[in-house]
Amino acid sequence: MISHRQKPATPWLLIVLFMIVSASSILLGYFYYKSQKARLVKDKKLEFSAIADMKVSQIVQWRNERLGDAILIGENTPFIKLLYEYLHSKDNAVLRPDIRSSLKSVTRSTGYKNALLIDSTGMVREFYPDRDTLMSDHLKQMFPDLLKAETGILTDLHKTGQINYIHLDLVVPLINPWRKDTSVFGLLTIRIDPSEILYPLVQTWPVPGKTTESLLVRQEGNEILYLSELRFMKNSALELTKSLSDEQLTEALAVNGVEETADGVDYKGASVLAAMRKVPGSPWYLVAKVNQSEVFTALNDQMTMIIIIIILFILTIGMLLGILEWNENARFYREKYETELDHQALVKHFDYILKYANDIIFLTDRNLTIIEANDRAFEAYQRERNELIGMNLSKIRAPGAVKDLENESRILDEKGYATYETVHVRKDGTLMPLEISGRKVEIEGVKYFQSICRDITERKLAEETLKESEERFRKIFEESPISIAMTGKDLAIIRANSAFCNMIGYREEELKSLTIRSFTHPDYISGDDISLLRLVAQEIPVYHTENQYIRKDQSIIWGSATISIIRNNNYEVQYFLVMVEDITLRKKAESELIAAKEKAEESDRLKTAFLHNVSHEIRTPMNAIIGFSALLNEPDTTEEERHQFIDIIFQSGSQLLSIINDIVDIANIESGQVKMNIREMNLNATLRSLGEQFSYKGKSDLISIILDAGLPDERAIINTDATKLIQVLSNLISNATKFTKEGRIDFGYALKDGFLEFFVKDTGIGIPPEHHKKIFERFFQVDNVISRKFGGTGLGLSICKAYVELLGGRIWVSSVLGKGTDFRFTVPYEHSEKSKGKQQDKKIPML
Numbered sequence: 001m002i003s004h005r006q007k008p009a010t011p012w013l014l015i016v017l018f019m020i021v022s023a024s025s026i027l028l029g030y031f032y033y034k035s036q037k038a039r040l041v042k043d044k045k046l047e048f049s050a051i052a053d054m055k056v057s058q059i060v061q062w063r064n065e066r067l068g069d070a071i072l073i074g075e076n077t078p079f080i081k082l083l084y085e086y087l088h089s090k091d092n093a094v095l096r097p098d099i100r101s102s103l104k105s106v107t108r109s110t111g112y113k114n115a116l117l118i119d120s121t122g123m124v125r126e127f128y129p130d131r132d133t134l135m136s137d138h139l140k141q142m143f144p145d146l147l148k149a150e151t152g153i154l155t156d157l158h159k160t161g162q163i164n165y166i167h168l169d170l171v172v173p174l175i176n177p178w179r180k181d182t183s184v185f186g187l188l189t190i191r192i193d194p195s196e197i198l199y200p201l202v203q204t205w206p207v208p209g210k211t212t213e214s215l216l217v218r219q220e221g222n223e224i225l226y227l228s229e230l231r232f233m234k235n236s237a238l239e240l241t242k243s244l245s246d247e248q249l250t251e252a253l254a255v256n257g258v259e260e261t262a263d264g265v266d267y268k269g270a271s272v273l274a275a276m277r278k279v280p281g282s283p284w285y286l287v288a289k290v291n292q293s294e295v296f297t298a299l300n301d302q303m304t305m306i307i308i309i310i311i312l313f314i315l316t317i318g319m320l321l322g323i324l325e326w327n328e329n330a331r332f333y334r335e336k337y338e339t340e341l342d343h344q345a346l347v348k349h350f351d352y353i354l355k356y357a358n359d360i361i362f363l364t365d366r367n368l369t370i371i372e373a374n375d376r377a378f379e380a381y382q383r384e385r386n387e388l389i390g391m392n393l394s395k396i397r398a399p400g401a402v403k404d405l406e407n408e409s410r411i412l413d414e415k416g417y418a419t420y421e422t423v424h425v426r427k428d429g430t431l432m433p434l435e436i437s438g439r440k441v442e443i444e445g446v447k448y449f450q451s452i453c454r455d456i457t458e459r460k461l462a463e464e465t466l467k468e469s470e471e472r473f474r475k476i477f478e479e480s481p482i483s484i485a486m487t488g489k490d491l492a493i494i495r496a497n498s499a500f501c502n503m504i505g506y507r508e509e510e511l512k513s514l515t516i517r518s519f520t521h522p523d524y525i526s527g528d529d530i531s532l533l534r535l536v537a538q539e540i541p542v543y544h545t546e547n548q549y550i551r552k553d554q555s556i557i558w559g560s561a562t563i564s565i566i567r568n569n570n571y572e573v574q575y576f577l578v579m580v581e582d583i584t585l586r587k588k589a590e591s592e593l594i595a596a597k598e599k600a601e602e603s604d605r606l607k608t609a610f611l612h613n614v615s616h617e618i619r620t621p622m623n624a625i626i627g628f629s630a631l632l633n634e635p636d637t638t639e640e641e642r643h644q645f646i647d648i649i650f651q652s653g654s655q656l657l658s659i660i661n662d663i664v665d666i667a668n669i670e671s672g673q674v675k676m677n678i679r680e681m682n683l684n685a686t687l688r689s690l691g692e693q694f695s696y697k698g699k700s701d702l703i704s705i706i707l708d709a710g711l712p713d714e715r716a717i718i719n720t721d722a723t724k725l726i727q728v729l730s731n732l733i734s735n736a737t738k739f740t741k742e743g744r745i746d747f748g749y750a751l752k753d754g755f756l757e758f759f760v761k762d763t764g765i766g767i768p769p770e771h772h773k774k775i776f777e778r779f780f781q782v783d784n785v786i787s788r789k790f791g792g793t794g795l796g797l798s799i800c801k802a803y804v805e806l807l808g809g810r811i812w813v814s815s816v817l818g819k820g821t822d823f824r825f826t827v828p829y830e831h832s833e834k835s836k837g838k839q840q841d842k843k844i845p846m847l
Ligand code: ADP
Pocket: 731, 735, 736, 737, 739, 740, 762, 764, 765, 766, 767, 775, 780, 781, 782, 783, 787, 791, 792, 793, 794, 795, 796, 797, 798, 821
């Protein structure tokens, strides 16, 4: 992201990081120092305790050795006796050399400076060497006590007037060897110089140190007396005293019973670490000490190193963070520079866009006075810059659009933006429709309106054209004689014209809740669906089909449909346009035409068969007539034969006549020349006669012909064309006898619903069901053995049908193949008026 800050941000994070690292380093160093110091102090205390203990034990040992020497001397009986003798004999000059040599051997031990032999009166009687011959003041004070002592005594360190060096005395009481009591007859005093053994013992230090020192002190009243020579104060032994009440003073602490290693100050006032001990069996206290400064010198050196390291570390971190920050700043300024460059380029580009924009751009003040405009504006309004700048917007508005200006600028002011269409006027007076996108802008606290105006002349023209075309489409749609419907993608009807509504029988409102499928005949829906998919996939440009549709009244109509697609700009299906032409009449005519054609073809075929058949049927009897006629002339022909031949010729002649009659009848029927001859007839009598006639003709015992007249004779006198009725019945009974080998033929009638229903029922071969209708057609014959055997023209039943219909009835057949056939026909029952009231007519009419 481009930063808009002028300066890089204060690197607080880095600063905090730096401070944390620095503080951590310092704290680490401090705690390290503390721990090191504690460890050092602990080590030093241990070390000093050990040194003090060692020195104390050495001093104690030294003192014990001295007292041991006193015991050894006191128990050396010959020597004691010698001394006794010497002190008690008057003439002791003889013994003197022995005494002196004995004393000499005593002083030979290290540190023993002088030996004095003192008698019980305190007189020094002998000595070695011969320097100090007097008993010291110190001893004089103790003398009475010494005479009572039983064992050797070691005096304290002291200095007297005559003996001006520091010493201490080992006093050996001389006990009379001959007496049982412990009476002391004299003293042997050995003067010990502490500088030879005791002081070195006290002062030596196991390792060299600059300020290490050990010293002996004892209490003297309220003071402390320094017994040994001090390292940093010459001639201080038995000279230097310090107040016992000084609580910081390590020697005072020692005298006051402190027996540990502790901090304090020494006789010079320096801070020291000191170990303090009492020397057992003596009034002495040992203090071993070192200056604190020396103890911590190494530590301080180490700490100096650590501080330097910490400082270097902090500086390094500081430097690294500084470099980081420097880099960051450099990046910031680089980015800022680049952003500035981009900004400059953008500003240039923006200026360029403004200047050469395709749209007109204005900047107006709140009073709608133009204060800036781009080049396109000058060009569009055909005005110079100085002319347009300073002009009020209302001046360039078309007169009709000025009134809207106030409202539009108010909306713009309130909402901050507005989009609207208006019309401006050029200098030459021509109008310019515009789409304006206005925005309120604030520049340095002052409000302006910025308008971007797009010339929409072409769009308006296009809209106008579109509107016109839509209107044209609407008119065509509405007024078209062809049924048109517009559907959605799902074939739901959106609009339908009145022709469509009339065709399908629904109102447009009703259709809007239906789809095309709702009234498409189910047989055609799946075919439509597949083709519509192809149409959508643009495999076919339009889809033509001839479908059946179900009208609202459930009647079925035929329609020739043309379906096309109206797509949107993205080529997606928006509507289907369905145009349907009602072709029901055409379809009907077509099917009738086809039926007629088929019928003509069939009739043609039948006629051919008929001609073929007729020629055969005529030729057969003709051949018989000619053949047997020729035989009649033969001389050898007997009379009986001649009768036979004549009979055959007669039968063949009547057969021929019957065929010709049939042909004539059908010709008459076809030409409409058949005339009805309605007259009264006695039905029952006629039927009985017919029955007899066929019974006779049949001559067969295998078939019985039974009549069942449905009315009594008096009611069976009717008005009809008797000839035609008889011809129909004869034909049917003839066929029945022809197609029945054995069994019975029932014929007769019954009165039903004002009609006489006639029947001719046989137990013959029957007719296959598919031929039940066809047998009534002219020339039709069921192709079977019997038909072939008996011949025939296939005209009989069609003549029957024609005559029955002429008589005002109908004819039909029911038959079971192999079981028999039942022909039935009706004629209106017209009871003869004349016969009414009359007796039964006995007369049987002529056939
Ligand atoms: P045809 O004069 O050749 O007999 P019809 O019109 O009388 O012609 O009969 C047509 C056909 O109907 C016959 O060829 C025959 O096959 C069938 N037919 C008519 N009557 C009967 C019947 N009673 N039993 C069986 N077949 C019949």
